[in-house]
Amino acid sequence: MKTRERIIHVSLELFNIFGEPNVTTLQIADELDISPGNLYYHYKNKTEIIVELFGRYEHEITELLDMPDDADFSVEDYWLSLHLVFECIAKYRFLYKDLVNILQRYEKIRFKFKKILQKKFDATQKICLSLKRQEILLATNAELEALCRNIVLISTYWPSFDMLGHIGSDSDIDLAKGVYQVMSAVAPHLRPEDKALLMEVSEQYI
Amino acid sequence: MKTRERIIHVSLELFNIFGEPNVTTLQIADELDISPGNLYYHYKNKTEIIVELFGRYEHEITELLDMPDDADFSVEDYWLSLHLVFECIAKYRFLYKDLVNILQRYEKIRFKFKKILQKKFDATQKICLSLKRQEILLATNAELEALCRNIVLISTYWPSFDMLGHIGSDSDIDLAKGVYQVMSAVAPHLRPEDKALLMEVSEQYI
Numbered sequence A, B: 001m002k003t004r005e006r007i008i009h010v011s012l013e014l015f016n017i018f019g020e021p022n023v024t025t026l027q028i029a030d031e032l033d034i035s036p037g038n039l040y041y042h043y044k045n046k047t048e049i050i051v052e053l054f055g056r057y058e059h060e061i062t063e064l065l066d067m068p069d070d071a072d073f074s075v076e077d078y079w080l081s082l083h084l085v086f087e088c089i090a091k092y093r094f095l096y097k098d099l100v101n102i103l104q105r106y107e108k109i110r111f112k113f114k115k116i117l118q119k120k121f122d123a124t125q126k127i128c129l130s131l132k133r134q135e136i137l138l139a140t141n142a143e144l145e146a147l148c149r150n151i152v153l154i155s156t157y158w159p160s161f162d163m164l165g166h167i168g169s170d171s172d173i174d175l176a177k178g179v180y181q182v183m184s185a186v187a188p189h190l191r192p193e194d195k196a197l198l199m200e201v202s203e204q205y206i
Helices: A003-018 A025-032 A035-043 A045-066 A075-091 A093-097 A101-106 A107-133 A140-162 A175-189 A192-205 B003-018 B025-032 B036-042 B046-065 B073-090 B093-097 B099-103 B106-132 B141-164 B175-189 B193-203
Strands: none
Touching: A003 A025, A003 A035, A003 A045, A003 A093, A025 A045, A025 A101, A035 A075, A035 A107, A035 A192, A035 B099, A045 A075, A075 A093, A075 A107, A075 A140, A075 A175, A075 A192, A075 B193, A093 A140, A093 B036, A101 B141, A107 A140, A107 B141, A140 A175, A140 B099, A140 B106, A140 B175, A140 B193, A175 A192, A175 B141, A175 B175, A192 B106, A192 B141, B003 B025, B003 B036, B003 B046, B003 B093, B025 B036, B025 B046, B036 B046, B046 B073, B073 B141, B073 B175, B073 B193, B093 B141, B093 B193, B099 B106, B141 B175, B175 B193
16 A cells, blocks of 8 residues: 555544544554554645545545435445445444534535435435335425435434444444434334334344 | 642643643643643643533533433433533533544543443433333333434533634533433423423423
């Protein structure tokens, strides 16, 4: 791996473990066993590293949230798509641990993050509307909007909520339980037969 | 108002507007027009101010979450109780803006905050079980547990989620919409007649 790539790799790891505000560029250089000068040659400061990491996160999640407009999604499709989104969030979980704080300090990514939240909402709405069109999901427009907002909220804050249970340690985030929580919000809106099926699969999954 | 009380009052205001990590004791003294020495006479450092504010928050929210064991709650009771909890959270919103960050830095309040989350869960579960006993709410035990966890998550992170929309400004948190989002999670589990009533009231409320 080239030095530039190794810096990104190690920074992501340290940020995820210790929280971004608690990691310095000196610690990153130390962990890589390179001189600070060598690190600064590739990235002038921590902000540049964070912007690079955020760019990768943005690219990966945008691909996952790019839903076709008129597809007939099944509940299983939704499950898989949610799982992939949660995996992406977990990979870059340092962003979500200190969300408000990071967005306050890095103006460059604040605007982009808001755009990602909007994309999450749009993708969720596309799937729910498709389920509604197929009469798998039953909800008025107002109910569907409130549901989609709750789903975006739960999936955005699940990592932080789950970590409240074990702050200080770097236990992995329980992704499966996060997906389960989102599905529990969707389930009561489903047709009885789809709901029963979903809850059965859910309980095996967690 | 005595100086000790004025310090607490102004600190809460500044923390809520600018975020706790961005406010120093010097700024607090300056805002109060007192000398730093006078401030230190009352509170040795910022940690002492935060611990005092957290103690007040803990006291207020604990009173709100203290539910009788076998009462017959109505959906309206739940609504009112939620509204009061949201008001309390909004009053001390600086805690919720930088939650993970603050809990990482102040070990003293970390343990207490986890206990409050557990109390929120217990209170929510008591109300939902009461609604279930009265056959107003229909859910299996597993569904009820997942619902209560979602409710605690939504009510804990609503202030932060709502603020993502307007970081940098100190617009008030939209409490009514937070209560509405929680109620939207409860609604699909209600008997059709209660659900219709709830959604009707909800839409007038926001």
